[in-house]
Amino acid sequence: xxxxxxxxxxxxxxxxxxxxxxxxxxxxxxxxxxxxxxxxxxxxxxxxxxxxxxxxxxxxxxxxxxxxxxxxxxxxxxxxxxxxxxxxxxxxxxxxxxxxxxxxxxxxxxxxxxxxxxxxxxxxxxxxxxxxxxxxxxxxxxxxxxxxxxxxxxxxxxxxxxxxxxxxxxxxxxxxxxxxxxxxxxxxxxxxxxxxxxxxxxxxxxxxxxxxxxxxxxxxxxxxxxxxxxxxxxxxxxxxxxxxxxxxxxxxxxxxxxxxxxxxxxxxxxxxxxxxxxxxxxxxxxxxxxxxxxxxxxxxxxxxxxxxxxxxxxxxxxxxxxxxxxxxxxxxxxxxxxxxxxxxxxxxxxxxxxxxxxxxxxxxxxxxxxxxxxxxxxxxxxxxxxxxxxxxxxxxxxxxxxxxxxxxxxxxxxxxxxxxxxxxxxxxxxxxxxxxxxxxxxxxxxxxxxxxxxxxxxxxxxxxxxxxxxxxxxxxxxxxxxxxxxxxxxxxxxxxxxxxxxxxxxxxxxxxxxxxxxxxxxxxxxxxxxxxxxxxxx
Amino acid sequence: xxxxxxxxxxxxxxxxxxxxxxxxxxxxxxxxxxxxxxxxxxxxxxxxxxxxxxxxxxxxxxxxxxxxxxxxxxxxxxxxxxxxxxxxxxxxxxxxxxxxxxxxxxxxxxxxxxxxxxxxxxxxxxxxxxxxxxxxxxxxxxxxxxxxx
Numbered sequence: 001x002x003x004x005x006x007x008x009x010x011x012x013x014x015x016x017x018x019x020x021x022x023x024x025x026x027x028x029x030x031x032x033x034x035x036x037x038x039x040x041x042x043x044x045x046x047x048x049x050x051x052x053x054x055x056x057x058x059x060x061x062x063x064x065x066x067x068x069x070x071x072x073x074x075x076x077x078x079x080x081x082x083x084x085x086x087x088x089x090x091x092x093x094x095x096x097x098x099x100x101x102x103x104x105x106x107x108x109x110x111x112x113x114x115x116x117x118x119x120x121x122x123x124x125x126x127x128x129x130x131x132x133x134x135x136x137x138x139x140x141x142x143x144x145x146x147x148x149x150x151x152x153x154x155x156x157x158x159x160x161x162x163x164x165x166x167x168x169x170x171x172x173x174x175x176x177x178x179x180x181x182x183x184x185x186x187x188x189x190x191x192x193x194x195x196x197x198x199x200x201x202x203x204x205x206x207x208x209x210x211x212x213x214x215x216x217x218x219x220x221x222x223x224x225x226x227x228x229x230x231x232x233x234x235x236x237x238x239x240x241x242x243x244x245x246x247x248x249x250x251x252x253x254x255x256x257x258x259x260x261x262x263x264x265x266x267x268x269x270x271x272x273x274x275x276x277x278x279x280x281x282x283x284x285x286x287x288x289x290x291x292x293x294x295x296x297x298x299x300x301x302x303x304x305x306x307x308x309x310x311x312x313x314x315x316x317x318x319x320x321x322x323x324x325x326x327x328x329x330x331x332x333x334x335x336x337x338x339x340x341x342x343x344x345x346x347x348x349x350x351x352x353x354x355x356x357x358x359x360x361x362x363x364x365x366x367x368x369x370x371x372x373x374x375x376x377x378x379x380x381x382x383x384x385x386x387x388x389x390x391x392x393x394x395x396x397x398x399x400x401x402x403x404x405x406x407x408x409x410x411x412x413x414x415x416x417x418x419x420x421x422x423x424x425x426x427x428x429x430x431x432x433x434x435x436x437x438x439x440x441x442x443x444x445x446x447x448x449x450x451x452x453x454x455x456x457x458x459x460x461x462x463x464x465x466x467x468x469x470x471x472x473x474x475x476x477x478x479x480x481x482x483x484x485x486x487x488x489x490x491x492x493x494x495x496x497x498x499x500x501x502x503x504x505x506x507x508x509x510x511x512x513x514x515x516x517x518x519x520x521x522x523x524x525x526x527x528x529x530x531x532x533x534x535x536x537x538x
Numbered sequence: 539x540x541x542x543x544x545x546x547x548x549x550x551x552x553x554x555x556x557x558x559x560x561x562x563x564x565x566x567x568x569x570x571x572x573x574x575x576x577x578x579x580x581x582x583x584x585x586x587x588x589x590x591x592x593x594x595x596x597x598x599x600x601x602x603x604x605x606x607x608x609x610x611x612x613x614x615x616x617x618x619x620x621x622x623x624x625x626x627x628x629x630x631x632x633x634x635x636x637x638x639x640x641x642x643x644x645x646x647x648x649x650x651x652x653x654x655x656x657x658x659x660x661x662x663x664x665x666x667x668x669x670x671x672x673x674x675x676x677x678x679x680x681x682x683x684x685x686x687x
Binding site: 037038039040042043046047049050081083108109110130131132133134 | 562565566568569571573574577580581584585588612615616618619620622623624625
C-alpha cells in the first residue's frame with residue numbers, strides 16, 4: 001500500500017530527553033489509544049510517551065474511528081479497551097481491521113478465556129490485561145513490524161504463485177523470486193505465523209493447498225454439492241464425495257466451506273444493515289451480483305486483489321475501504337487492456353465512484369451499522385447537576401467513616417477536587433450523532449457504484465449469476481447455523497466467492513503483468529530501516 | 539526536616555504493606571518525571587473523581603426498583619478497571635466480590651459490598667491525601683521529593 005503522506009515529525013513531548021534516534025523504529029510509532037476510562041487513558045498515554053511513541057488518546061470509540069478515517073496512514077497501531085459505552089470494543093476492532101487494516105491491541109480488566117478468544121477471533125493482534133504495565137507497552141511495536149513483514153512476504157508469495165500456476169515466465173522486474181525460494185519463504189512464514197490463530201490465511205493453507213485453486217468450476221461444484229445436501233446437513237466429507245473431484249482433499253473442502261459460511265454471514269449482516277438504513281434494497285442483493293461483487297471488493301486486501309483467490313485473505317477481518325493509491329496503479333495498468341476483465345474493471349468502477357464521492361461515502365456501510373446497533377438515545381448516564389449534589393453528599397458521608405491513619409497529623413481534607421468536565425463529556429456524546437446523520441445521507445452514493453457493477457456483470461457469465469443468486473438465498477436462510485458452526489477465526493477470503501469462469505482465467509495473464517507494478521521494493525523485509533524513510537508501511 | 543522524610547517513607551511503606559496500594563502504584567510513581575512532575579497526584583485526582591461518580595451511580599442503582607444488576611455490574615467492572623490501573627488494590631478486590639454478588643443477583647450482598655467499597659475508597663483517599671500533603675510539605679521545605687523505586 002502506498003500512502004501519500006509527507007513525513008513530518010512533531011517534537012516529542014519528552015523534549016527534555018533529546019535523542020538522536022527519535023525517528024528510528026520503534027521510536028516515533030504512532031499509537032491511537034481508545035478507552036472510556038480517563039484515568040487509564042492518562043496512564044497509558046504517559047507510558048507510551050516514555051517509550052518515545054507518538055500518542056493520540058480518545059475516550060470514545062466513535063471519535064477514534066473518525067480520527068482513523070480522517071487520514072489513513074496517520075497511525076501505526078491502535079490500542080482499545082473492550083468495554084466502552086458507545087461501542088463494543090470488538091466492533092471497533094472489526095472496523096479498524098476492515099477499513100484501515102491496522103494492528104489492534106485489546107485490553108480489559110477481564111481476562112476470561114472466552115473474552116480473550118473473542119478478541120483473537122475478531123482479529124486482535126494482542127489482548128492485554130489491566131493493569132497494563134510498562135514492559136507490555138514497550139513491546140507493542142512488534143505487532144507493527146510483524147504485520148509489515150508478513151504483508152511483504154505475502155506479496156512475494158503471491159507473485160511466486162503466479163509463476164507456478166501459469167507455468168509461463170513473466171519475469172518482469174517485479175517477479176524476482178524463483179519458485180524454490182518461494183516455498184522456503186512460505187515455510188518460514190508458516191513457522192513464524194503459527195502462533196497467530198487469526199492469521200490462518202496464507203501460511204498453512206497455502207502450504208497445504210499450494211496446488212489447489214478454487215476456480216469457478218470447482219467452486220460451482222462445491223456450491224452445487226452444498227445445495228444438494230442442504231446447508232444444515234452439509235459436511236466436508238459429504239461435499240467432497242458429491243463433488244467427485246479426485247485430487248481434492250477433505251481438508252481443502254473443509255476450509256473452503258468455513259470461508260464460505262463466513263462470507264455469507266458477512267453478506268447477511270450487510271443486507272440487514274442496508275435494508276434497515278434504507279439503502280440498497282434487500283431483494284437486490286441476492287439476485288444481482290453487485291452484492292457478491294461489492295463484497296468481493298470489500299473483502300479484498302489491496303495487494304491481493306489481483307491475486308489468486310485462495311490467497312486473497314485479509315488478516316482475519318473484513319476490509320471495505322480500499323487503498324486509493326494502489327487502485328490508481330491498477331487503473332493505470334489496466335485501462336488500455338481490451339480484455340473485459342469484469343472484476344478488475346468493476347473494482348475500478350467502484351473505486352472511482354468511491355473516490356469521487358464524499359469521504360463519508362466510503363464508510364457508509366459501516367456508519368450505517370452504528371445507528372442500527374447503538375441507540376443514541378442513551379444519554380450520558382450522569383447528568384451534571386445531579387452529580388454535584390451527590391458528590392456533596394458523599395463528601396459529608398466520608399467524614400463519618402473511620403480513619404486508619406494517625407489522625408493527629410492529618411486533617412481530613414474535605415475539598416473534593418471535582419474536576420468534572422461536563423462539556424467534555426457532552427460534546428463527545430453529541431459528536432457521534434452528527435456523524436451518523438451525515439453518513440446516512442451519503443449512503444445513496446454507494447448504491448450508484450453498485451449499479452455500475454450490475455451493468456458490468458450482465459455482460460458476463462450469466463451462468464454464474466444464477467448460481468450466485470440461488471446460493472445467496474439458500475444461505476441467507478440458514479445463516480445463523482453457518483455463523484455458529486464457523487466459530488474459528490475469520491478468513492475473509494472472499495475472492496473465492498466471486499468466481500466468474502472467464503474472469504478467473506482471463507485475469508491470470510493480466511495479473512502477472514500487474515503484479516509487477518505492485519512489487520514495491522520497500523516491501524521487502526528490510527522493513528525497519530525503510531519504515532519511516534519511505535512513509536509507506538504497506 | 540528529616541522527620542518529614544521519615545514520616546513520608548513510613549506512611550508510604552505502610553500503605554503498600556497493608557495492601558492499599560500495589561505495584562501498579564509504583565509504576566505510576568516511576569512514570570513521574572520532569573515533564574509531568576505531578577503525575578501521580580494528577581492521576582489519583584482523576585481516579586477520585588471517577589470513583590465518586592461510580593459510587594454514586596451504584597448507590598442510586600441499588601435503590602431502584604427493580605434493581606438493575608447488569609447496570610451495577612457494569613459500574614463495578616469499571617471501578618475494578620480503574621482501581622487496578624492506579625494500584626488501588628483493596629478497592630479492586632472489593633469490586634471483584636461486588637461483581638460476584640451482582641452476577642448472583644444478591645441484593646443484600648451488593649448493598650454490603652457497596653458499603654465496603656465506599657469505606658475502602660475513603661480510607662485510600664484519605665491516606666493518599668495525607669501522603670501528598672507530606673510530599674508537599676517536604677517540597678515547600680526545600681527538599682526534593684522522595685519517590686519510591
